[in-house]
Amino acid sequence: QQQVKQSPQSLIVQKGGIxxxxxxxxxxAFDYFPWYQQFPGKGPALLIAIRPDVSxxxxxxxxxxxxxxxxxxxxxxxDSQPGxxxxxxxxxxxxxxxxxxxxxxxxxxxxx
Amino acid sequence: xxxxxxxxxxxxxKEGQNVTLSCEQNLNHDAMYWYRQDPGQGLRLIYxxxxxxxxxxxxxxxxxxxxxxxxxxxxxxxxxxxxxxTAFYLCASSPSGAGDTEAFFGQGTRLTVV
Numbered sequence: 362q363q364q365v366k367q368s369p370q371s372l373i374v375q376k377g378g379i380x381x382x383x384x385x386x387x388x389x390a391f392d393y394f395p396w397y398q399q400f401p402g403k404g405p406a407l408l409i410a411i412r413p414d415v416s417x418x419x420x421x422x423x424x425x426x427x428x429x430x431x432x433x434x435x436x437x438x439x440d441s442q443p444g445x446x447x448x449x450x451x452x453x454x455x456x457x458x459x460x461x462x463x464x465x466x467x468x469x470x471x472x473x
Numbered sequence: 474x475x476x477x478x479x480x481x482x483x484x485x486x487k488e489g490q491n492v493t494l495s496c497e498q499n500l501n502h503d504a505m506y507w508y509r510q511d512p513g514q515g516l517r518l519i520y521x522x523x524x525x526x527x528x529x530x531x532x533x534x535x536x537x538x539x540x541x542x543x544x545x546x547x548x549x550x551x552x553x554x555x556x557x558x559t560a561f562y563l564c565a566s567s568p569s570g571a572g573d574t575e576a577f578f579g580q581g582t583r584l585t586v587v
């Protein structure tokens with residue numbers, strides 16, 4: 362049973378545009394919300410993460426926005442580049458049992 | 474170099490055979506995980522372990538088994554009871570407990586059952 366819902370499933374953005382991926386969760390025991398980036402044939406790698414006591418975190422062109430009351434968080438990629446083309450996963454970690462649950466992923470394609 | 478190593482990268486097995494996927498980490502992490510990745514399904518949790526000699530079922534544990542005899546190792550056995558074992562399998566590890574506990578992934582094992 363998926364406890365983290367991610368949308369859209371796929372996304373096409375022009376070079377230089379903003380890519381936005383959304384996630385929603387239900388379990389209030391989640392206390393850590395990472396985003397992972399995965400290239401074909403490789404394992405996912407951490408991109409950026411946020412704790413629920415922060416509403417926004419920015420690292421370079423990547424920003425996480427977090428809405429605790431709505432139980433939603435999103436990834437914004439500014440000035441999207443062809444090298445950003447990959448699959449992105451949101452995730453949530455349960456602090457009580459270390460369980461990490463992933464969304465179904467978003468395949469992002471940046472047009473050159 | 475610290476990291477998490479999965480082997481082999483590609484694995485072919487005949488239907489009905491059990492197969493064991495290796496996962497080793499030298500990051501001194503307490504928690505380890507096995508995920509299965511299928512197109513359009515994301516990463517689905519098979520088993521995870523918070524400590525040596527203990528592990529819990531994830532969302533799709535049926536047809537799989539694991540052991541955690543050492544902190545560094547968390548092998549996954551795909552048994553003949555798994556109905557559709559062909560998939561990309563990912564192992565991960567992370568520090569245990571609350572806080573910013575990044576999970577590190579291996580490069581995956583692609584299992585094909587013929």
